[in-house]
Amino acid sequence: MGLTKTSTGAGAAGLRPAPLNPGPQDRVIALAGNPNVGKSTIFNALTGLRQHTGNWPGKTVATAQGRCVHRGCAYILVDLPGTYSLMPHSAEEEVARDFLCFGGADGAVVVCDATCLERNLNLVLQTLELEPRAVICVNLLDEAEQKGIQIDLAALAKRLGAPVVGTKAGRGEGLDALMDAATALADAPQPPVPVPVHYPVAIEEAAARLGPLLRQRLAGRLPERWLALRLLEPDKALLDALTQALNWDPRTDLQVQDALTEAWEGLKAAGFNPGTLEDSIAAALVRTAESICRAAVRHTHPDSQSRDRKLDRLLTSRRTGVPLMLLLLAGIFWLTIQGANYPSELLSKGLFWVQERLSALFAACNAPSWLHGALVLGVYRVLAWVVSVMLPPMAIFFPIFTLLEDFGYLPRVAFVLDHAFQKAKACGKQCLSMCMGFGCNAAGVVGCRIIDSPRERLIAILTNSFVPCNGRFPTLIAIITMFFAGTQGGIWRSLLSAILLTGVILLGVFMTFWTSRLLSGTLLKGVPSSFVLELPPYRRPRIRQVIVRSVLDRTLFVLGRAAAVAAPAGLVIWLCANLSVGGMSLLCWCTRFLEPLGHLLGLDGAILAAFLLGFPANEIVVPILIMTYLATGTLQDMGDLNALHQLLVSHGWTWLTAVCTLLFSMFHWPCSTTCITIAKETRSVKWTLLAVLLPTASGMLLCAATAFAARLLGLAPW
Amino acid sequence: MDTFSLNTLSVGHSAQVAQVCAAAAMRRRLMDIGLIPGAQVTCVAKSPSGDPAAYLICGAVIALRSADAAEIQVQPSPAAELQPALA
Incomplete structure (x- = not known):
């Protein structure tokens, strides 16, 4: 029931972010994350705006942006729609990816749900490949504590090669630290170097073959490794967006096309085909997330979900x-x-x-x-x-x-x-x-x-x-x-x-x-059509705020x-x-x-x-x-x-x-x-x-x- | 090892993903939420009609329709005894 001026008024139909007009001193920070991890809560707390929040995935259907002032500096925060991935299958994912690619952000904050970090890390890894100036915000730490989930933030930062900040956005805790980290990142002369995801050797070789060519053409506007991996299995929307934003169309660039053909020969020799390549990339991301979690997350009560499952049985079973x-x-x-x-x-x-x-x-x-x-x-x-x-x-x-x-x-x-x-x-x-x-x-x-x-x-x-x-x-x-x-x-x-x-x-x-x-x-x-619906953990409603x-x-x-x-x-x-x-x-x-x-x-x-x-x-x-x-x-x-x-x-x-x-x-x-x-x-x-x-x-x-x-x-x- | 479709998994039981046979777009979506070969899946609830059912995947609960779950082949989980019974 997101009833606000933006959801019912004239701005209702704008899915794509409105053009930003930041002042010369303003820094633009994109807020990315899985659906229903508290992105809108963080956005509201920082900007003082009233994006609708509620415990179900997909509330934020339009991108919102707002200003926030932190220690005397002005920021424009852009709340991207919640996505599981940056490989676009839906309008939201395309919007999120295009904004991170071409939106002119000075940095990104990827918000994660501490209670299911492993799933969230998939998006974190994909974002770091695209935008190295990203702070990882592990939100809902209070819920994780209640469920006996302990997260070693330092180990997580080391494994990712990116700054990690823990927050409890519902109580407003950790938000200053988050903005400090985002500021430090936006101010750093060189972006940090995240730990790369290891793909199968043949894919790494194919990406390396394209790398130098792309580096010349991109001139730092996009990371070449990320683009190389995408070009191996290009989607039309991305190619069109590239052509428009960078004035360069890889489809008509013969050198790039030749390199792509060569790269694919190598991949085919290693047994890949267009169908299995994407699966293999996706699987590598999931496995990396899994191994990071094994090092950084500890469950102290193994049955932390039992209360939710009991409620689920009561609220969804055949009889009740x-x-x-x-x-x-x-x-x-x-x-x-x-x-x-x-x-x-x-x-x-x-x-x-x-x-x-x-x-x-x-x-x-x-x-x-x-x-x-x-x-x-x-x-x-x-x-x-x-x-x-x-x-x-x-x-x-x-x-x-x-x-x-x-x-x-x-x-x-x-x-x-x-x-x-x-x-x-x-x-x-x-x-x-x-x-x-x-x-x-x-x-x-x-x-x-x-x-x-x-x-x-x-x-x-x-x-x-x-x-x-x-x-x-x-x-x-x-x-x-x-x-x-x-x-x-x-x-x-x-x-x-x-x-x-x-x-x-x-x-x-x-x-x-x-x-x-x-x-x-x-x-x-x-x-x-197929559909995937997430049933989020039950949360104690914040009665006074509600x-x-x-x-x-x-x-x-x-x-x-x-x-x-x-x-x-x-x-x-x-x-x-x-x-x-x-x-x-x-x-x-x-x-x-x-x-x-x-x-x-x-x-x-x-x-x-x-x-x-x-x-x-x-x-x-x-x-x-x-x-x-x-x-x-x-x-x-x-x-x-x-x-x-x-x-x-x-x-x-x-x-x-x-x-x-x-x-x-x-x-x-x-x-x-x-x-x-x-x-x-x-x-x-x-x-x-x-x-x-x-x-x-x-x-x-x-x-x-x-x-x-x-x-x-x-x-x-x- | 014998594989069976995920939609036949009953509530409270766990299995390991063997193969995701869904069409490209759905397969990618399922992989994004962590359904890759080798991943652990637990069926945690079924809706009143039995379709859709809810599965615990990577720490999150995801509802899938029977027709979609039928395209995911699973096998008995080697770590089944280590998985706490969640339902």
């Missing part, structure tokens, strides 16, 4: 995995509904008290009634609704969800649900982007970048708005509470609301599967955005409701026109108009509806849900209207921000239109079918 997941979901909803009840009431009472005072003030100043209407009844009242109804559930839902995320539960959900996605011929990581959609569908769409296969990524993007974002939760909760669980408090009522809401969400998840399946069978035919961050960063940000949209929308709607053409307000014309279609869907014209006018943000659908009804009604006190319930019933709402509004709220066009984000991510008008059409068509069909069935059975009037 799915029930626990549903229980957790319903539990979160229950806490949200029950907890939000009282503050919501208090807020709305307070805000409407202010409205009365405002009205009195306007009256005392003899302000014209249209001004009072537009500002107080229009702008203020919509804002008040959005704040009082949205703030409490969000301030409860976000922190709880973030705690689960911090704990490491989301990848387990993806693990449990993968089979269903596999049946839909989609990627299991779609579950993670779906979870992000609970926060904000635009963020969910951006999050789909963690899926490598373009076909599966498109499926995930097109189906993301089938899960309700936080803009729709308050509407769902309000309708369920008013029509199906009763508005008079009590734990039993809120429990019933929570169960019903869980059911509605499950319907959304089911529709996601079903639509994914439909897309895989029709427009986006294909077989599921609450502060999720309230400040997410809740207030989302609320601010909603308010920014709601205030002008309130004005426009008030105008629509009060400007008359031919004796009837614009809004009336609009609702009259939509009435037949609305009725067919089990809704009415006003509801449909509210959804249409709510295109800028889903949060304002209910306020628009209230204003529409109020424009023709007389009820003035909108203090609580009871009053709203009365208002709706007096405008002809039945249980069927409520059900169809729930369904339509779940499945209709994505909001404007999401549409723009989809257009940016897919770079196609066609796919964006389909992303609008899919949920809209599903919603209309579901509503029409429900309404028809209910009326046919005589459960609701025709």
Whole structure:
């Protein structure tokens, strides 16, 4: 749910780092590392920025950069996407490699997870081959200590031939030492010489044959040994990038091509072919990492993972995995509904008290009634609704969800649900982007970048708005509470609301599967691609930080955005409701026109108009509806849900209207921000239109079918 | 020595990678996370349907779908008795 300005705003689509414009004194440091090793935590601690952090691989889908000042010197830190390797197989790996090659960094910091150093060293070794000015940061030392893993940092530094700094970034320990090491490295006249990885003799000979030729051409811009190894099995992306960045194309350089042919003759004589060469290079890296770890890492408790494995068995096994997941979901909803009840009431009472005072003030100043209407009844009242109804559930839902995320539960959900996605011929990581959609569908769409296969990524993007974002939760909760669980408090009522809401969400998840399946069978035919999902160690959630961050960063940000949209929308709607053409307000014309279609869907014209006018943000659908009804009604006190319930019933709402509004709220066009984000991510008008059409068509069909069935059975009037 | 597919390894058991037969891109990805011939793998969990399953590789837990794990040939681990039972 990475909800920040960068993930939902205009910057959402930029995967490649924006061009740097460092001052003459600024040093540029790239932060590289495996996914989920605390890179973003280190980045945030050093730059004071708020990149989203959470315990699952692939959160950082866009590169972020920020400034940091250390001992009077300015640095620009570039947070690269997490990768396992620099041999590119995905967009992230290509971005990371290209930045290290051509990004103009003065040095790199490779962040490692101390609890599984061996796997992390693979990337360290590859980075050192490419960028010798690199500091190795062994992070999460606190977790390693808890698990009885001891790391001899000095031995590690000696074996790697590079500076090593230990950190506990969660507590901010070791970061000064890290920056000191990075400074020393950037200032050193000569880069250090890392201990080279030993490849099989034939490969070393082939690289040595190319070395001198490449040294002349590269003039120090890239290490020749690294490039020699890459040229033996060149990939087009790298060659193109080389041609562009260095103005030199190895493909047209005859001397280099001749040397390559000779090198390959030697390799073939030693029994290598293009397929086995890459395997052999990869295996050499893994074995080197293994031997370094044998010298530098000691396990004091051999069963350090037993607690995680017990939890895994509980959370993912056949008997308990799915029930626990549903229980957790319903539990979160229950806490949200029950907890939000009282503050919501208090807020709305307070805000409407202010409205009365405002009205009195306007009256005392003899302000014209249209001004009072537009500002107080229009702008203020919509804002008040959005704040009082949205703030409490969000301030409860976000922190709880973030705690689960911090704990490491989301990848387990993806693990449990993968089979269903596999049946839909989609990627299991779609579950993670779906979870992000609970926060904000635009963020969910951006999050789909963690899926490598373009076909599966498109499926995930097109189906993301089938899960309700936080803009729709308050509407769902309000309708369920008013029509199906009763508005008079009590734990039993809120429990019933929570169960019903869980059911509605499950319907959304089911529709996601079903639509994914439909897309895989029709427009986006294909077989599921391979996927590798890391299940990170469970981490004790940092409760205080999570609450502060999720309230400040997410809740207030989302609320601010909603308010920014709601205030002008309130004005426009008030105008629509009060400007008359031919004796009837614009809004009336609009609702009259939509009435037949609305009725067919089990809704009415006003509801449909509210959804249409709510295109800028889903949060304002209910306020628009209230204003529409109020424009023709007389009820003035909108203090609580009871009053709203009365208002709706007096405008002809039945249980069927409520059900169809729930369904339509779940499945209709994505909001404007999401549409723009989809257009940016897919770079196609066609796919964006389909992303609008899919949920809209599903919603209309579901509503029409429900309404028809209910009326046919005589459960609701025709 | 007899080899068998990784997807048949049951929870709590360890084996040693003999050969990775997956297609090039996937093979490289598996090697990046440490699945090279000779590496130790332990199956630590299976999802409710049995597919995917989670494997301990190089100190990290990685979920693989059955179809992908089927392309990894493993053999009984010579060091099996030294590996603590993790599940």
